Amino acid sequence: MATDVSRLVDAENGRISRRIFIEQEIYEQELERIFARCWLFLCHECQIPRPGDFFTTYMGEDPVLVVRDGNGQVGAFLNVCRHRGNRLCRAEAGNAASFTCAYHGWTYRNDGRLVGVPFIKEAYHNALERERWGLIPVAQVESYKGLVFATFDAEAPPLREYLGEMAWYLDAFFDRREGGIEVVGGLHKWIMPCNWKLPAENFAGDGYHVTWSHVSAIRAGFGGDFRVGADPTGVALSPGNGHCVMTVGANMNADPPAPEIQAYEEKIFPEIVQRLGPRAGTLKPVAGTVFPNFSMLKPTSRTFRVWHPRGPEKTEVWAWVYVDKAAPPEVKEANRLAGVRVFGPAGVFEQDDMDNWQACTQTGRGVVARRHPLNYEMGLGHDRWNDDLKAVASDYRFSESNHRQFYQRWAQLMAAEKWSELKS
Amino acid sequence: MADDLLRDVEQFFYREARLLDERRFHEWLELFTDDVRYWMAGRRTRYPQSSKAITVLAGTRRDDGDIEDELPLLDETKTTLIGRVARIDTGMAWGEDPPSRTRHIITNVEVEPGATASELTVYSNFLVYRTRAETEQDLYVGARQDVLRSVDGAWKIAGRKLILDQNVLLPKNVSVFF
Ligand code: FES
Ligand SMILES: [Fe+2]
Numbered sequence: 304m305a306t307d308v309s310r311l312v313d314a315e316n317g318r319i320s321r322r323i324f325i326e327q328e329i330y331e332q333e334l335e336r337i338f339a340r341c342w343l344f345l346c347h348e349c350q351i352p353r354p355g356d357f358f359t360t361y362m363g364e365d366p367v368l369v370v371r372d373g374n375g376q377v378g379a380f381l382n383v384c385r386h387r388g389n390r391l392c393r394a395e396a397g398n399a400a401s402f403t404c405a406y407h408g409w410t411y412r413n414d415g416r417l418v419g420v421p422f423i424k425e426a427y428h429n430a431l432e433r434e435r436w437g438l439i440p441v442a443q444v445e446s447y448k449g450l451v452f453a454t455f456d457a458e459a460p461p462l463r464e465y466l467g468e469m470a471w472y473l474d475a476f477f478d479r480r481e482g483g484i485e486v487v488g489g490l491h492k493w494i495m496p497c498n499w500k501l502p503a504e505n506f507a508g509d510g511y512h513v514t515w516s517h518v519s520a521i522r523a524g525f526g527g528d529f530r531v532g533a534d535p536t537g538v539a540l541s542p543g544n545g546h547c548v549m550t551v552g553a554n555m556n557a558d559p560p561a562p563e564i565q566a567y568e569e570k571i572f573p574e575i576v577q578r579l580g581p582r583a584g585t586l587k588p589v590a591g592t593v594f595p596n597f598s599m600l601k602p603t604s605r606t607f608r609v610w611h612p613r614g615p616e617k618t619e620v621w622a623w624v625y626v627d628k629a630a631p632p633e634v635k636e637a638n639r640l641a642g643v644r645v646f647g648p649a650g651v652f653e654q655d656d657m658d659n660w661q662a663c664t665q666t667g668r669g670v671v672a673r674r675h676p677l678n679y680e681m682g683l684g685h686d687r688w689n690d691d692l693k694a695v696a697s698d699y700r701f702s703e704s705n706h707r708q709f710y711q712r713w714a715q716l717m718a719a720e721k722w723s724e725l726k727s
Numbered sequence: 728m729a730d731d732l733l734r735d736v737e738q739f740f741y742r743e744a745r746l747l748d749e750r751r752f753h754e755w756l757e758l759f760t761d762d763v764r765y766w767m768a769g770r771r772t773r774y775p776q777s778s779k780a781i782t783v784l785a786g787t788r789r790d791d792g793d794i795e796d797e798l799p800l801l802d803e804t805k806t807t808l809i810g811r812v813a814r815i816d817t818g819m820a821w822g823e824d825p826p827s828r829t830r831h832i833i834t835n836v837e838v839e840p841g842a843t844a845s846e847l848t849v850y851s852n853f854l855v856y857r858t859r860a861e862t863e864q865d866l867y868v869g870a871r872q873d874v875l876r877s878v879d880g881a882w883k884i885a886g887r888k889l890i891l892d893q894n895v896l897l898p899k900n901v902s903v904f905f
Binding site: 353354355373392393394395396397398399400401402403405413487488489490491492493494495496516518519520522523524525619623624639640642643644647648649651653654655657658659661 | 767769771772773774779780781782783784788794796797798799800801802803807810811813814815817818819820821822894895896897898899900901902
């Protein structure tokens, strides 16, 4: 029996029940109706450039093996042996033509086919239908500008349609120049004791917290003049389907303070406007979330990350640092350093975030605290559809407009039995 | 290496550990040379070279500890270390308010000659216990490789490379120093 979440999310009045951040049954429903249904980010194509390159990740709590097969085709499968359910591939990444399960030795090719079963003749009397017991593929896997996504739901709309108008905003992070982006080194992985929606909504629309949560890092010189300069501008945008972006005005400095980066950004700005169109000349996207759990950031540090759910009170973060592929080496290096020093578990900005999200989750254990809704009223009645920006836009740089859109979409998905019940 | 040199280096490390545990960060910063590189990374999970779990198609296999070009957790200079301490001094570094209570345990010290006559390469292990607020607790465990340089008769840290043994970090953040 699904929980009726309609009374828990009152986006119209900016009230959200704390139950959605703490209750196990709601979490289980999220795994079914959000994570087993939405397009989820897997990896960037540059992580698996050659045939046989693989990367293991998760979709929700399901372990997934992403692999480029011998024909160069990217596939994604449950990283689960069909025999007794052992985890098949135990490494984070590598290159392989085939994978052998550690339990009884079933072997799968990197296109998912079951090709080896010990004692198939003697023990199975050749009766095992190997072609039926290959790895379970995801329902759909597609890339957008090098970002590989997959969904477990065959009925989910194609990726491009799922992203909708968010695609343009993704371009503004990941396709500003010819060649797009590449990731730097590996990635940061760590556990945060909080509900996954807190970081997702934070990157979706919480410009508000920056000036207080991160004031220490800004004062110590790690943030440049982002958002502390005179007359800051910007709006929160929701281009639809629960996706959200925060932007600043084109006049604002939205880049790490390193001189190499500042000079580079100034130089390429006209090129970006040329490539992305006039909208890029009026605003700069700085952070956002592709519903439900893929977030990105551009100023202070260039990172994108997945918030893997691990129970109502736990999130496993996987965070990458990225650079324009066409950037000169000194700019890439400056971005790498900004990425490491400012975000990630030791980042001077990010280390303060986890602590807040933890307590925002854990105080909800109190049954009385849980009776009182959370306040998402900021900017109520001050957000409306903007035709130029093709998004619901706030009228001030700080607003909870994006949060409300995010949770409205969340509630729709949690209520719907299947995609056909949802309007995009 | 002479016993008294080893004792000397150990005493230097213990004093450093006490400065950190007593949150005397400004005195701690003075232990570093201006050209220090302070670097920390976690470990990866890979198939070992000898593993028969996969048949390798292309490329070379890499070991778990082969992490030089991985994304580090920290890649600091003297200036950014000073910045990190200045951040805590603002009284608004919320992740350290209330502050972490740490205990730095430094062991397995091995002293080797360094690249120049005035330098030593020193290997050690660290175990840092962190507790904070009411019930928070974390363990940061790993290996350390230092370059110690003799400057005016005192040791300074001219390079520090830290390997944290976890893959997915279990602590929610790395807000303490090592
Ligand atoms: S569980 Fe994989 S071979 Fe038996
Ligand atoms: Fe933050």
